[in-house]
Amino acid sequence: MIRVLLHRWPGLAGLLLVTLLAVSGAALSVYPAIERLASPQAAGGLSVGDLAARVQAEYPGVEQIRGAPSGRITAWWFQDGTPGAAVIDPATGQGVAPVDASPAERWLVNLHRQLFAGDTGRLVMATGAGVMLLLCASGAVLIARRMGGWRRWFGRTRGRLAARLHVEMARIAVAGLALSALTALWMTASTFGLLPDQARAPLFPATTSGQTGIAPNHIAALADLPVAALRDLSFPDPTDPTDAFTLKTDRGAGYLDQGTGEVLAWTDAQTLSRVTETFTMLHTGRGAAVIGLVLGLMALSVPALAVSGFALWLAGWRARPRIRRNASASRAETVIFVGSEAGSTWGFAATLHRALSEAGQSVHVAPMTAFDPARYRAAKRLLILAATYGDGMAPASAKGFIERLEHAPALSGVPVAVLGFGDHSFPAFCAFADEVAQLLTAKGWTELLPPDAVDRQSPRDFARWGRALGRTLGLELELVHQPVQPATEALTLVSRRDYGAQVQAPTAILRFALPRAGFWQRLTRRGFAQFQAGDLLAVLPEGAPGVAPMPRLYSLASGSRDGFVEIVVRKQPGGLCSGQLVALEPGSTIRAFIRPNPGFHSGHGRAPLILIGAGTGIGPLAGMIRANRRARPVHLFFGLRARDSDFFFAEELAGWQRDGRLARLTTATSRGPRPYYVQDALRHEAAEVLAMIRSGARIMVCGGRAMAEGVTAALTDILAPAGLTPAVLKAEGRYVEDVF
Ligand SMILES: Cc1cc2nc3c(=O)[nH]c(=O)nc-3n(C[C@H](O)[C@H](O)[C@H](O)COP(=O)(O)O)c2cc1C
Incomplete structure (x- = not known):
């Protein structure tokens, strides 16, 4: 529900808008820093009174002086019938730069705030900010779920590259993105007058002293006011004794008599308007240039998040066969979950869905990642079809399932059947499905059928399980499924x-x-x-x-x-x-x-590689060495029968040693008076192997099962003095096997 309704669909629908907002925001974030560097700043003790007197001395017709949170002072005046404006150097009161933003900045601001389309554009952009806030909130929950809890926020990520990139960028940027979106929404609400935060100026005073001509530096209220607190000082018309100075500061707004300097009226700013000022500062970076730049940098992650998110959706969409007439999760009597990497298990699920639907049931099919027991209100049974990958690992569409199952209470009266999909030639045959079945039992779920397995997508195994399921349900269930192979x-x-x-x-x-x-x-x-x-x-x-x-x-x-x-x-x-x-x-x-x-990829880092292979298992390892053009340290242990008969890649290995792709080659020959295996060679070079592992080496093993077991035993002994085990290295992804 969170993934689909609150993240995927809003993300896809708002993809372009949110990206546009973020990129234009990131570009705008550099201006406050430039402004801060380019604007002369007031000395610490300078008062508004002195500043106003200096500006007035330079520009006798001054009408208004403004102070920005960034420290920038600007003034407007009327002289010899022409208006003028400039950024002011507070030290001299002289204009030093034009007031107007550059055309590029104006263009960006118009795009970012309103899409060049006035109030309608503002509302569209506000919708974009709303979508971004929703994506941040739902994304944060999804990250916490995927990592196995909020405390593991920065834990190791696994899975496909697009998924890893998406999570790794999001967990760094999400707080900044949420802050930008929230402050944007607040500012829009303030612009549309939806917040009771407007600094209400008091009513203009009915009476004044009737005098004119006090110098600003003689007005007590201005002499006590530091320049940093100034927002706006408007000068009165000296020919109109009923007019007064208008003063706005970060604390409030009021009027000052132009003859005596007395405060004629004053209203303190309300808390909400201070919140608005702080939010504006955080969002625009004006007055907080460094924060602005950091938020801008985080906003740059949005295009990358959009692309990786879209790629993830596309990959999932392409991998899933279209299930026709898929009943909704809340109405289905039978819910089928699919754990698949390459997609073939979805084909089996589609066949099962069709057969059960034709038998009159309402059936819902979903990936195991969507498992959420609270939704299956009408369910009478759950069927889990799960493939296994790697060394008994979950396939892509089942990532996080174990964690969800651990935290969900068992549904009473809803029995479950688990059918594993695997390949008998892998040592961990259907190990993931077994893990799921065991956890279901441990969590108190009722068993609908004993766990079963389909070897190498065997239509016969599947049909046999289908008949057993049919018997349990009192149905004649003949599952005929011929897996469709990818195009060759x-x-x-x-x-x-x-x-x-x-x-x-x-x-x-x-x-x-x-x-x-x-x-x-x-x-x-x-x-x-x-x-x-x-x-x-x-x-x-x-x-x-x-x-x-x-x-x-x-x-x-x-x-x-x-x-x-x-x-x-x-x-x-x-x-x-x-x-x-x-x-x-x-x-x-x-x-x-x-x-x-x-x-079973060698990866890109510079960490050393210990490659261990025997017989034809040398194949992928040789390919990795050939690809090692950046001369990462590689030590190859190669087990063969006899050097003159099956020393595969002998000439290439010698060449790769010469050009630095292979740092060290150790061969172990098993035929001869003294049989010697790779595990013996490992023990013989235990000190070097341990030193490499200590320096972060990754171990990759390829070959027969007996050899792999021998290697694990040897490494168990070699690692023991360092307090490590093969299991620990495997969990860290530093010990991988391709065993046949
Ligand atoms: C790279 C790779 C690793 C595999 N690892 C295992 C394994 O450890 N245990 C197992 O029983 N099957 C393993 N298999 C076999 C798959 O689980 C089996 O082919 C399954 O039917 C694939 O389903 P899918 O196409 O839905 O992903 C592996 C297959 C591949 C390609």
């Missing part, structure tokens, strides 16, 4: 290098030409337009005609900047896809698409 590209093999024949493990490094990315891919930097080593190439094997093949995933040993697509493939005994790939000849083609794997 044809890749042509350009070269191959063969290894492993001597150790009965035929392996090839296959290099394909980079296919031309389509317009949309280039625009959104997806697919073959933008990938890096560690992402996955999903290859569709040739199968029996009419049968949709499941893609097989291979870690990429190259990035799009390399200009080719490279993978390392070992022929698996009886393996359909690996057999076909290893048999490819240059010129032949395969069909494939890119699966991003952001959890």
Whole structure:
């Protein structure tokens, strides 16, 4: 509700208006600082009386002197029949600069306050400020939720780049943006006379002394008044004895006799008008130039927030299949939650929605991020379809679900079923769905069905679960879902290098030409337009005609900047896809698409990298070293069987060592009189490894499961003297694995 109604829709609707307000406001924020630097300031002890006398000496026809909170003094006069005005140097009373703002500033002010459209424009801009305030308030609540509480406001952010950027900018800028929006609304209300804050001048005195000619520096009320407190001093007509000085200060307003200097009438400013003055100062920065500049800088985050917010919405919108006739959350009997990263689970959810709707139920489908039990007033059951990513992590559309579930009371009489979507070749098979199921039980939710899993988007697994669900609900439920694969590209093999024949493990490094990315891919930097080593190439094997093949995933040993697509493939005994790939000849083609794997990217920092790989696991690590053109310190531990048979990338590794991309290479060969594995090499170099970790190194492991377990055991021992564990490093994102 907060995310959608109070943040997403107002944000999308007000995107351009709020951006325009913020950018013009940021540009205007520099003027008060310039004004402050350019305006001569009054000396500390100077009184308004002395200032007025100095100005009068220079300009005998002076009519008005104004003081701004910034310290700028301006005067208006009438001399020899012509009006004049200038910024005044208080030390001399002489004009030093013209009063008028520059044309650029005037143009910006007109745009920022009223869109060049008078009162209507003012109201439009005020609506923009209102939307900004709403976005700040709802955004702050969403950040607190995402971070797991207000106290963790500045905690580590995770997730996609656009989401991270959005949160990181917002949590710094939100207070300033809210202040700018609030003060803008207040000023608009004051402009339209909606606040009872106008400094009410007292009634003009009915009688005066009838005398004229007192010098301003002889008027006690002016002699005691510091220049900083002056807002406006209007001089009387010396030929009219019934006229008087009009004085406005930061404390109030009144009239002074032009013959005796006596205070004829006075009204103190009301609290509200002081609030208005303070708010105006904060908003415009006039009188508080540094605050103005800081707020201006914060306003500059708005275009970036708008772009990242829009990109997030667009990505979510594109990833979600259109669910037709989605019942509202409050009326649905069955609520289906989807945890998905790449979108395929949404397809399963759409099939389930259609089948249940056809059986006469009202069904609502939502991402797991929208979980809010208070809304499901008519719900009789909840169904959770959750994929798993990384090392048992939540997928994008389930971020924050665990925290929400922890804080929500169980709905009584509303049982829940959890169906995991995963891939058995990952060690943490459906681990996120398992975590959800366990937490539901711990929080006292009733189980509708025992937790189940769909392996590699298997239509059979899904249909089996559907039948079990049907039995529980007393329905005939036949779920037929054939997952739709992303569009594939044809890749042509350009070269191959063969290894492993001597150790009965035929392996090839296959290099394909980079296919031309389509317009949309280039625009959104997806697919073959933008990938890096560690992402996955999903290859569709040739199968029996009419049968949709499941893609097989291979870690990429190259990035799009390399200009080719490279993978390392070992022929698996009886393996359909690996057999076909290893048999490819240059010129032949395969069909494939890119699966991003952001959890296994080397990142951009300068922190050292410890890369550990065995066998074909060297592939993505070699690609990361090739991309290391800025010579970040990289230490590679490479486990192979025998140097003369499967030392993949041997020549390139030597070249990368020479040109600084690879700082150090340690190989461990397992075949021979004394088998030696990467975990042995790690223990052997424990001191160096620990020193690198202490200096902030990130560890990346790629290869078979047994090797990864051996590495974890070795690192457990190596880290112990520093009071660290692999689990701690994993939680910090400094220890990542790509295990098969
Ligand atoms: C980079 C990556 C990491 C994955 N990690 C796991 C994992 O740790 N455990 C698991 O069971 N499945 C894992 N999977 C498999 C996905 O969970 C599975 O393909 C799922 O059906 C994807 O659903 P989605 O398309 O809705 O995101 C991973 C898939 C990818 C591409």
